[in-house]
Amino acid sequence: MEIQIRDLAKDYGTVPALHSVDLDVKSGELLALLGPSGSGKTTLLRSIAGLEQASRGKIFFGEEEASATPVRERGVGFVFQHYALFKHMTVAENIGFGLSVRPRAKRPPKAAIRERVLSLLDLVRLKGLEDRYPAQLSGGQRQRVALARALAVDPKVLLLDEPFGALDAKVRKELRKWLREIHEETHYTTVFVTHDQEEALELADRVVVLDKGRIEQVGTPDEVYDAPATPFVFAFIGDSSELPVTVDQGRVWLYDRAVPLGLDVVGHGPARLFVRPQHWEVGAPANGLAGVVRSVLRHGPGRRAEVELGAGVSVTVDVSDDHAVRTGDRIGLKPSRWRLFLADGQAVAPIPARRPAASGFRA
Numbered sequence: 115m116e117i118q119i120r121d122l123a124k125d126y127g128t129v130p131a132l133h134s135v136d137l138d139v140k141s142g143e144l145l146a147l148l149g150p151s152g153s154g155k156t157t158l159l160r161s162i163a164g165l166e167q168a169s170r171g172k173i174f175f176g177e178e179e180a181s182a183t184p185v186r187e188r189g190v191g192f193v194f195q196h197y198a199l200f201k202h203m204t205v206a207e208n209i210g211f212g213l214s215v216r217p218r219a220k221r222p223p224k225a226a227i228r229e230r231v232l233s234l235l236d237l238v239r240l241k242g243l244e245d246r247y248p249a250q251l252s253g254g255q256r257q258r259v260a261l262a263r264a265l266a267v268d269p270k271v272l273l274l275d276e277p278f279g280a281l282d283a284k285v286r287k288e289l290r291k292w293l294r295e296i297h298e299e300t301h302y303t304t305v306f307v308t309h310d311q312e313e314a315l316e317l318a319d320r321v322v323v324l325d326k327g328r329i330e331q332v333g334t335p336d337e338v339y340d341a342p343a344t345p346f347v348f349a350f351i352g353d354s355s356e357l358p359v360t361v362d363q364g365r366v367w368l369y370d371r372a373v374p375l376g377l378d379v380v381g382h383g384p385a386r387l388f389v390r391p392q393h394w395e396v397g398a399p400a401n402g403l404a405g406v407v408r409s410v411l412r413h414g415p416g417r418r419a420e421v422e423l424g425a426g427v428s429v430t431v432d433v434s435d436d437h438a439v440r441t442g443d444r445i446g447l448k449p450s451r452w453r454l455f456l457a458d459g460q461a462v463a464p465i466p467a468r469r470p471a472a473s474g475f476r477a
């Protein structure tokens with residue numbers, strides 16, 4: 115079931131939480147809503163569910179206007195971060211609940227409900243735990259039950275609000291893998307909210323990056339990481355350094371020094387240059403932007419240096435172990451990949467991406 119969101123806006127009194135959001139969710143895809151706290155992720159998800167009344171705009175499930183359909187009839191499966199299962203019901207009763215409370219005419223026979231519950235238990239890898247009570251499960255197991263309960267009624271869309279947010283890092287990682295596997299098996303159209311970029315990039319087919327109630331970018335994990343569309347997305351996803359530069363006659367200047375970008379750029383005026391730590395080439399001071407190494411710290415398998423370029427500008431640089439870079443050294447830096455945004459937020463030139471992004475320069 116595809117979802118179309120058109121010009122959706124939501125205000126809480128005078129506080130705008132969503133501004134004119136347009137979004138298409140493809141049938142069968144796993145879409146992440148990613149953004150900092152207060153960016154509107156939950157409001158968007160709850161609006162899709164019908165739990166929040168939008169101030170303006172429309173939502174379609176397929177051809178049908180969902181925004182005109184009562185919540186109960188939207189056919190939405192919802193899993194919350196703290197979805198309290200019914201404590202007095204067993205796992206099997208919890209999962210079968212949605213089916214067992216259907217009106218008599220639509221309610222499957224008891225044996226059919228039992229069969230559906232057992233197959234869902236199998237799907238969420240909890241076979242054998244059907245007679246336990248929620249208090250006898252771990253947090254991760256409870257979220258699996260919550261997902262099975264949401265799936266029991268065969269929803270048109272599945273909505274997950276920080277489903278693993280309350281769990282520890284190791285369990286989160288396991289459940290991430292598990293959710294991806296379940297998605298491969300079931301292909302429910304799924305939208306999930308997370309503020310954890312690693313979770314979004316690892317799990318989702320596409321990521322929607324939100325800030326202040328607006329969509330900044332929609333793209334595959336590779337697209338949002340390799341070719342961020344806006345300065346916000348570049349700064350928010352992955353590590354990066356930002357240099358306040360000026361574009362003049364095809365060259366990019368950090369104050370009075372030309373930044374060695376290897377090609378000319380189109381545009382004029384103040385701009386923001388973004389570079390990821392792994393995209394600096396380290397050489398002699400005369401061979402690039404000269405700077406002084408202020409610190410070198412271990413970072414995963416390699417090392418990461420803070421390099422001061424002067425005038426209060428520092429950048430973070432990954433250095434391989436065989437580079438003898440030490441605190442106090444003077445080195446020269448050249449960006450191998452970068453992205454430049456003019457003051458109006460437009461990208462001047464794309465980063466050569468692993469997966470080719472739209473290429474060419476802006477006129």
Ligand SMILES: Nc1ncnc2c1ncn2[C@@H]1O[C@H](COP(=O)(O)OP(=O)(O)OP(=O)(O)O)[C@@H](O)[C@H]1O
Pocket residue numbers: 126129130131149150151152153154155156157158309
């Ligand atoms: N019931 C409410 N009443 C008033 N303002 C609200 C209400 N719910 C959300 N907001 C405001 O709307 C904006 C978006 O909130 P929302 O919960 O959608 O953000 P979020 O991205 O999900 O944040 P978080 O990651 O912290 O949950 C915020 O400014 C928030 O303070």
